[in-house]
Amino acid sequence: MTPVNRNRLIALGALLFAGAGLGFIAFGNIGDNLVYYWSPSELLSNGDKAYTATIRLGGVVQPGSIQWNEGHTTLDFRVADGPDANAKSVHVRSLETPPQMFREKIGVVVEGTYDKAGIFTSNRLMVNHSNEYRAPKEGEEPRKWQDTLAEGATTATVTPPGAP
Amino acid sequence: MNKFVKFGLPVLTLALLGAGWWLGLAWAPPDREMGEVQRIMYVHVPLQWMAMLAMFINFVAAVTYLMRQSWKTDAMAEASAEIGLLFGTLGMITGSIWGRPTWGVYWSWDPRLTSEAILLVSYTGYLVLRRFVEDPEKRAVWSAVVAIIGAINLPIVWFSVRWWRSLHQVQSSPKTVDPQMVLPLRVSAFGMLALLILFMVHRYRIALAERQAEVALPEALPSDDPALRANHSSKVA
Amino acid sequence: MTSLTSLMLLAQVGSGRLQGGWGYVGACYGISVAAFVLYSVSLWARRPRTAADSKE
Numbered sequence: 224m225t226p227v228n229r230n231r232l233i234a235l236g237a238l239l240f241a242g243a244g245l246g247f248i249a250f251g252n253i254g255d256n257l258v259y260y261w262s263p264s265e266l267l268s269n270g271d272k273a274y275t276a277t278i279r280l281g282g283v284v285q286p287g288s289i290q291w292n293e294g295h296t297t298l299d300f301r302v303a304d305g306p307d308a309n310a311k312s313v314h315v316r317s318l319e320t321p322p323q324m325f326r327e328k329i330g331v332v333v334e335g336t337y338d339k340a341g342i343f344t345s346n347r348l349m350v351n352h353s354n355e356y357r358a359p360k361e362g363e364e365p366r367k368w369q370d371t372l373a374e375g376a377t378t379a380t381v382t383p384p385g386a387p
Numbered sequence: 388m389n390k391f392v393k394f395g396l397p398v399l400t401l402a403l404l405g406a407g408w409w410l411g412l413a414w415a416p417p418d419r420e421m422g423e424v425q426r427i428m429y430v431h432v433p434l435q436w437m438a439m440l441a442m443f444i445n446f447v448a449a450v451t452y453l454m455r456q457s458w459k460t461d462a463m464a465e466a467s468a469e470i471g472l473l474f475g476t477l478g479m480i481t482g483s484i485w486g487r488p489t490w491g492v493y494w495s496w497d498p499r500l501t502s503e504a505i506l507l508v509s510y511t512g513y514l515v516l517r518r519f520v521e522d523p524e525k526r527a528v529w530s531a532v533v534a535i536i537g538a539i540n541l542p543i544v545w546f547s548v549r550w551w552r553s554l555h556q557v558q559s560s561p562k563t564v565d566p567q568m569v570l571p572l573r574v575s576a577f578g579m580l581a582l583l584i585l586f587m588v589h590r591y592r593i594a595l596a597e598r599q600a601e602v603a604l605p606e607a608l609p610s611d612d613p614a615l616r617a618n619h620s621s622k623v624a
Numbered sequence: 625m626t627s628l629t630s631l632m633l634l635a636q637v638g639s640g641r642l643q644g645g646w647g648y649v650g651a652c653y654g655i656s657v658a659a660f661v662l663y664s665v666s667l668w669a670r671r672p673r674t675a676a677d678s679k680e
Contacts, residue, residue: 226456227455227456230452230453230454230456230528231453231454233453233528233531233532234450234453234454234531234535237453237531237532237535237536238450238535240536241535241536241538241539242539244536244539245539245542245543248539248543249542249546249550257498257551258551258552259496259497259498259551259552259553259554260552281552321491322488322489322490322491323488323640323641323642323643324420324421324489324640324641324642325640326640326641327640329640332495332554347491347492348491349490349491349492349495349554350489350490350491351490351554351556352420352421352489352490352556353556353563354556354557354558354559354560354563355559355563355564356418356421356425356428356559356563356564356565356568357418357419357564357565358416358417358418358419358565358567358568359416359417359418359419360419408653412649412653419641420640420641420642421642421645422641422642422643422644422645423642423644423645423646423649424642424645424648424649426649427648427649427652430652430653430656431652434656473659473663477655477656477659480652480655481652481655481656484648484651484652484655485648485652487648488642488645488648489642582660586663586664586667589667589671590667592671592672593667593670593671593672596672597672
């Protein structure tokens with residue numbers, strides 16, 4: 224075999240191998256074994272399996288569910304399947320300061336453990352951003368907004384938002 | 388052409404990248420939720436796009452080399468892998484910095500970030516392999532095989548956010564991004580493309596000169612006739 | 625430092641909006657530009673010594 228033909232055969236083999244590998248990953252249901260986070264309904268339906276190890280739970284912060292304790296050290300909220308009020312949800316307790324973008328109806332992924340009392344204790348709270356990028360609406364210029372908040376920050380913390 | 392590469396291309400690169408980044412940092416509005424931090428987009432996204440493009444060029448060059456042996460495509464493969472790795476690494480660093488204020492973490496093993504890490508490791512391996520194989524022809528063939536197999540990472544990284552649940556959001560489109568943000572992104576992306584081409588041209592010349600020197604070496608010792616040497620290297624190419 | 629403490633206060637409010645953060649932006653652009661400059665220097669240092677133009 225000439226080196227040219229040999230190289231072409233090698234190319235064909237490598238391409239076939241790469242194509243097969245890609246096809247396997249794309250269509251081989253590898254996603255079922257490679258789940259980055261569980262949704263609240265999956266967590267609830269998994270029962271005992273959910274109690275054992277550190278897991279990730281992902282969903283939307285249920286509107287009206289955010290609650291701070293007195294000293295602003297513990298944060299309680301519910302992570303729901305979707306933004307509507309009837310969606311299945313899980314009670315999450317977080318001891319750390321959430322990212323600034325944390326709010327009602329935003330996507331979050333929490334890492335932690337789920338206990339039999341039905342509380343998910345999170346030791347890592349991550350906020351999920353959408354693929355939308357928008358300029359601020361009329362009348363909500365962020366810089367001004369920041370100024371007013373910086374001045375009134377102490378008063379703002381006194382009233383915990385979103386207490387149901 | 389040579390004059391353009393020497394003077395025109397650097398000027399064009401600086402002008403486009405400067406204009407795009409000026410638009411992005413000073414002209415464009417902040418994002419409604421991310422505020423000023425969103426401006427990282429104008430460096431992170433072009434970097435990742437150009438890393439993908441460079442690695443795709445690497446794949447094409449590898450296939451072309453195996454189909455029809457030439458030191459030019461081998462040099463092209465070497466250049467594109469190195470620059471793709473540079474851009475990809477910077478894309479990952481900027482993305483990680485962007486993740487800290489928005490997600491709350493620098494890093495999480497989500498499918499996009501994990502596949503990107505595998506991608507960078509595989510191109511690092513590719514370049515290490517090239518360093519370790521002495522024989523130019525074996526090096527070219529073996530690394531081409533690695534390049535072709537490594538290229539499956541490209542669609543995996545691209546589609547990872549659609550195939551699997553991830554922390555990273557899916558691709559934006561002009562529909563999901565305000566026009567005042569699309570413009571700086573476009574200009575920055577073309578600037579980054581110009582930079583990619585500029586780096587590629589110079590890195591390609593280095594690689595090609597190295598190849599020709601390597602191939603010419605055995606013959607250069609007994610006979611120092613430049614005509615013979617030139618003849619030989621063109622035969623191989 | 626005052627900005628940091630006020631940032632943390634704001635973060636606790638759960639405003640849903642990022643305040644400031646120019647440091648992150650500066651780091652991203654700075655690292656990228658520095659890497660580009662370093663890589664350009666490395667390309668220059670590795671440039672073919674024998675006149676490359678004659679071979680092309």
